[in-house]
Amino acid sequence: MRAGAGWLAAAVLTVAGVTGAAAQERQGAVYVLAGVTVGHQDGAADGESQIYITAPGGTAAGWMLAGGVFAARHVSIEGEWTLSGMMTAREPARYGLTYVEERRDRTLGAFVRFHTRPAGSVDIEPVAGVAAVAHDRWSTTETSRPWLPDGHDVGPRVRYDTVTGAAIVGGVDVRIGTGRVAVVPGFRVRAAARGEDLMAYYPGGFPRWTVGAGVSARVMF
Secondary structure, eight states, rough: OOHHHHHHHHHHHHHHHHHHHHHHHHHHHHHEEEEEEEEEOOOOOOOOOOOSSOBOOOOEEEEEEEEEEEEETTTTEEEEEEEEOOOOEEEETTTTTTEEEEEEEEEHHHHHHOOOOOTSSEEEEEEEEEEEEEEEEEEEEEETTTTTSOOOOOOOOOEEEEEEEEEEEEEEEEOOOSSSSEEEEEEEEEEOOOOHHHHHHHHOOOOOOEEEEEEEEEEEE
16 A cells, blocks of 8 residues: 555656646746856967967866747747856967967857757757857967077067857757756857958967867756
């Protein structure tokens, strides 16, 4: 008898969880996401000699904030703001010059999110869209002249004008949870355009691809 009651209670809880998820993920429902990210881009490594200034690469932590609305039970439209961490490289060059390059990306995107199992406790959610990427750059020039009395000079840290370009973004998230609050780990790939202004900043090269992952909390309203 007790075993039967236990099975009944488990069944009721399961149905309630599924019903709760279905009720939350409905047409017109609004949600917000906030979390942390980690992204990787190829580029100049710290201390690596370069003939021409090259965009620093590496892996950097960042954060994201997004909001969306369900256009249908299986489709939502969302906007997302992300800020990458700083990528830095000290690049020895010719003629006694060394460039200390710093950069970060700020991204504002519009995405379509597909909810494959909106009523499930775990939902696989492919994401695709476009974004505007603002590339911020700082640079410091160090000059080495060992034969002079003051043989080492460090110039000012100069912030350059931000260059903005377009990008295509795709990835997959996993929504874990059935209530108003859920945990959403995910994976992203971004392919960015490299215009003339950006390549003028980095004649030695600038990475097209960004590969990253992150985890966020999602709250439904």
